[in-house]
Amino acid sequence: MKSLFSFYPNASKIYDYLYFPSLVHYNEQDNSKVDNHKDEVPEEFIKLQTEISLKLKPYKNILSKYYYYDDINIIHLLLGKYSFFDYVNVSDYLDALQNLDSKEIVKTIIGSLEAKETGTPKSQEARKLAEELVNDDSRLMSWINKLSYSGETKWQLLTFTKTPKESLNECINTLRSLEGIFLEYYSPVEKKIMDYGEEFILRLNNVEGDALDKITNGTLKNSMIPGEKGHMLISYFGDYSIHIYPGVGPGFIAWGMGIEEIFQKLSKREENELSDRILLFKNLGDKTRYEVLKCIASGTTSTKVIAKELGVSSATISYHISNLTTSKIIVPLHAEGRYIYVVNHETIEKCFKDLKKDLKIT
Known part of the structure; x- marks a missing residue:
């Protein structure tokens, strides 16, 4: 190998x-x-x-x-x-x-x-x-x-x-x-x-x-x-x-x-999918983090550009991107010699599908 x-x-x-x-x-x-x-x-x-x-x-x-x-x-x-x-x-x-x-x-x-x-x-x-x-x-x-x-x-x-x-x-x-x-x-x-x-x-x-x-x-x-x-x-x-x-x-x-210990603990915790949904809404509840997610969804992934658009420092943007990544709301991709982030549609769609199921919404 x-x-x-x-x-x-x-x-x-x-x-x-x-x-x-x-x-x-x-x-x-x-x-x-x-x-x-x-x-x-x-x-x-x-x-x-x-x-x-x-x-x-x-x-x-x-x-x-x-x-x-x-x-x-x-x-x-x-x-x-x-x-x-x-x-x-x-x-x-x-x-x-x-x-x-x-x-x-x-x-x-x-x-x-x-x-x-x-x-x-x-x-x-x-x-x-x-x-x-x-x-x-x-x-x-x-x-x-x-x-x-x-x-x-x-x-x-x-x-x-x-x-x-x-x-x-x-x-x-x-x-x-x-x-x-x-x-x-x-x-x-x-x-x-x-x-x-x-x-x-x-x-x-x-x-x-x-x-x-x-x-x-x-x-x-x-x-x-x-x-x-x-x-x-x-x-x-x-x-x-x-x-x-x-x-x-x-x-x-x-x-x-x-x-690695953190990932192992999260793996066990995520056996209960409720934690994923709670973490998703916890992240979406932060206004700045939500705005960062919207920027990424629109194709803007440069911390400099997002920081300027939202009127905050690039360190703040990096902070929110880090947490959006660890919660699997966005995922990193390597494209054209650089790293970009894209919205993890699969995770978000599943969370909302499970939420509707929890709340008996048809």
Whole structure:
């Protein structure tokens, strides 16, 4: 049997190191990643995230310059061009980033931001735009101001582009100083993470048919895998989330170590179809989420366009799309080199059919 998925232990650890600082913004009252299924997330996970956030608090002022509330950060934007897959450890990767010149840093940031806005990760237009803006401060400022992020995030991005080399060095030096805190939490579970990764990939490759579809109860499909081979990383700190990074280098999926447990619990719960109907109406009861669904139904899938139309940030749109996806109201599709969302008519029609049956409507 041909192996579709591969697990990368070193890259998994590097990814978690780079993800770890974002927990400085963690707020258990606003855990958007699991909004539909908060009851399924163990209390231990919430306590862990809260504890780490408090540990990182002394670094919050400086980390906030590079890790934003809008769920983006400078290092992950650089991933759009500079992959860490060829590095044994995070220190060597950070060394490589520190060797970049100012123009290359800004071009990469622009290209990644434009790709995120348009939903086209390998867009030639994004690279062309980056070449133009890097030499035109006025246009660059105007372009950043039009991005669908919060005012604070746009201000930090503008500030970063003024002194990119110095700012990146400050960011990286701060990341290096967090090594002790990172290892305090990661080292005790490192073997468990690696063992799970090996076992999980073995199971995935032995599944007949669409493995991701079966593991995630239809939330993801193998067609969502970036590239020809499934580069899978296991994340401990992003325990109950799934992130897809198309990238210019080897695209990859960062699979939260605990997310499979959520899908297993939901699979059992969904044996009672009433939960699907309740979850559908719970989602439709949120006005903004309903408006997002209407936009997707009309063919508009760009977070930037939807955010502008509804007058909210792209982070808010991503939040609602995440919950519409996990509740199976919309499904992701890979089309023409980018990812789009479409309304899951089958699920919605079934829910309304069952509702009519429940209420004796003929």
